[in-house]
Amino acid sequence: MWGGRFAEGPSAIMREINASIPFDKVLWAQDIAASKAHVAMLAACDIVSEADAEAIIGGLERIAEEYETQGVPEDWDLEDIHMTVEARLADLIGPVAGRLHTARSRNDQVATDFRLWVRAAMDEAVAGLEGLQRALVTRAGEHSGSIMPGFTHLQTAQPVTLGHHLMAYVEMAARDVSRFRDARERLNRCPLGSAALAGTGFPIDREMTAQALGFAGPTANSLDSVSDRDFALDYLAAAAQCALHLSRLAEEFVIWASQPFGFVRMPDALSTGSSIMPQKKNPDAAELVRGHAGRIIGCQTALTVTMKGLPLAYSKDMQDDKPPVFEAAGLLRLCIAAITGMVEGATFQTGRMRAAAELGYATATDLADWLVREADIPFREAHHITGAAVRLAEGRGAALGELSLADLQAIDARIDERVFAALSVESSVAARASHGGTAPAEVEKRVHEARGRLEMD
Numbered sequence: 001m002w003g004g005r006f007a008e009g010p011s012a013i014m015r016e017i018n019a020s021i022p023f024d025k026v027l028w029a030q031d032i033a034a035s036k037a038h039v040a041m042l043a044a045c046d047i048v049s050e051a052d053a054e055a056i057i058g059g060l061e062r063i064a065e066e067y068e069t070q071g072v073p074e075d076w077d078l079e080d081i082h083m084t085v086e087a088r089l090a091d092l093i094g095p096v097a098g099r100l101h102t103a104r105s106r107n108d109q110v111a112t113d114f115r116l117w118v119r120a121a122m123d124e125a126v127a128g129l130e131g132l133q134r135a136l137v138t139r140a141g142e143h144s145g146s147i148m149p150g151f152t153h154l155q156t157a158q159p160v161t162l163g164h165h166l167m168a169y170v171e172m173a174a175r176d177v178s179r180f181r182d183a184r185e186r187l188n189r190c191p192l193g194s195a196a197l198a199g200t201g202f203p204i205d206r207e208m209t210a211q212a213l214g215f216a217g218p219t220a221n222s223l224d225s226v227s228d229r230d231f232a233l234d235y236l237a238a239a240a241q242c243a244l245h246l247s248r249l250a251e252e253f254v255i256w257a258s259q260p261f262g263f264v265r266m267p268d269a270l271s272t273g274s275s276i277m278p279q280k281k282n283p284d285a286a287e288l289v290r291g292h293a294g295r296i297i298g299c300q301t302a303l304t305v306t307m308k309g310l311p312l313a314y315s316k317d318m319q320d321d322k323p324p325v326f327e328a329a330g331l332l333r334l335c336i337a338a339i340t341g342m343v344e345g346a347t348f349q350t351g352r353m354r355a356a357a358e359l360g361y362a363t364a365t366d367l368a369d370w371l372v373r374e375a376d377i378p379f380r381e382a383h384h385i386t387g388a389a390v391r392l393a394e395g396r397g398a399a400l401g402e403l404s405l406a407d408l409q410a411i412d413a414r415i416d417e418r419v420f421a422a423l424s425v426e427s428s429v430a431a432r433a434s435h436g437g438t439a440p441a442e443v444e445k446r447v448h449e450a451r452g453r454l455e456m457d
């Protein structure tokens with residue numbers, strides 16, 4: 001492509017280090033779409049003839065068919081997907097193919113192709129996260145009244161409902177969706193026509209190509225256009241945060257599926273066995289979601305560090321932008337699908353959860369709240385009285401509700417028999433009906449709202 005300037009060809013090592021075709025060939029559809037939009041614009045602006053533009057578009061469509069059915073050939077001498085397509089176009093239609101690259105550089109070309117690819121990856125993540133939210137909301141609706149221990153420090157804290165716990169992840173997924181949507185909005189400007197770095201002297205119409213490719217308009221600064229990879233970093237940041245959420249849910253499944261907990265049976269289809277221990281059923285899919293989250297966060301770090309010291313405008317370092325994005329997108333797609341399958345297929349052991357909620361003095365706060373409400377005792381004093389009741393019960397190996405009224409009155413005479421109603425896990429969760437609280441009625445409201453938002457009714 002630039003043979004005129006050089007007396008010798010590149011060495012084997014130059015060809016190898018320079019070639020991006022092994023990974024950027026996945027951009028072929030975006031590259032062809034952007035080239036078609038570009039040449040149609042060149043014709044509309046009388047920069048190439050209609051006949052040449054038609055020949056080029058026809059050739060590009062044939063190439064698309066070839067790649068669709070036979071894959072993209074990998075020739076290191078052609079470096080990247082842009083040169084690969086252009087060389088094939090020249091094979092097919094002859095020297096007129098050379099007119100396609102008028103008023104364009106690979107710098108604005110790759111910026112455009114990559115934006116189109118990342119935009120689709122954002123849309124795919126949003127669709128996947130909507131599916132995950134639907135699965136969570138469905139299971140939450142089934143379990144709005146299923147009681148389990150809520151934890152802080154992974155120590156039993158207060159009873160909650162499983163529906164409430166699952167709806168917490170709906171909130172996280174909804175924020176992830178908003179991050180991808182927000183990033184998409186910022187991404188959606190078209191760099192095509194910025195050429196190598198300075199713009200072009202040809203009378204092009206950048207609005208036309210932007211519109212043809214579904215962008216809101218052209219980018220405003222040609223230097224920024226060819227050197228900006230914020231859209232990829234925004235995607236990776238949203239992906240990393242999303243992966244972090246998926247990893248937390250995966251971690252809960254791993255804990256809940258362990259024998260001492262026994263809160264959940266994971267679906268067979270998303271578990272594995274052991275080659276030596278016949279009884280084993282391991283939550284490998286959940287562990288891999290947790291593991292893949294680390295890799296996705298690594299991808300974000302990789303591109304951040306690649307970009308951080310680059311002067312304007314394009315430098316070849318930027319060719320390394322694609323592998324971390326492609327890797328993260330592939331991993332994120334798998335993680336969302338796997339966790340959605342786990343949520344859909346999990347068998348929650350509600351009896352075990354309910355029994356665990358009875359342990360660990362989960363309703364101690366309810367006793368303290370009762371003392372505040374019914375005996376008008378300041379909360380700090382009520383906290384102290386309740387602590388004494390827990391100490392007594394713990395010494396006897398009993399639950400709070402198993403202490404006698406006489407035991408409780410010996411600690412504080414203002415306690416009466418009505419207190420026992422407050423000590424059940426059912427009354428504990430029912431009482432927490434503040435907005436966003438765990439009360440079944442409150443969870444049902446949130447489920448109803450989410451079903452509406454996700455168009456599930």
Ligand code: ARG
Nearest residue numbers: 020080106107110314318319
């Ligand atoms: N393969 C290159 C990349 O992915 C395309 C841009 C090449 N531009 C250049 N000036 N060498 O970044």
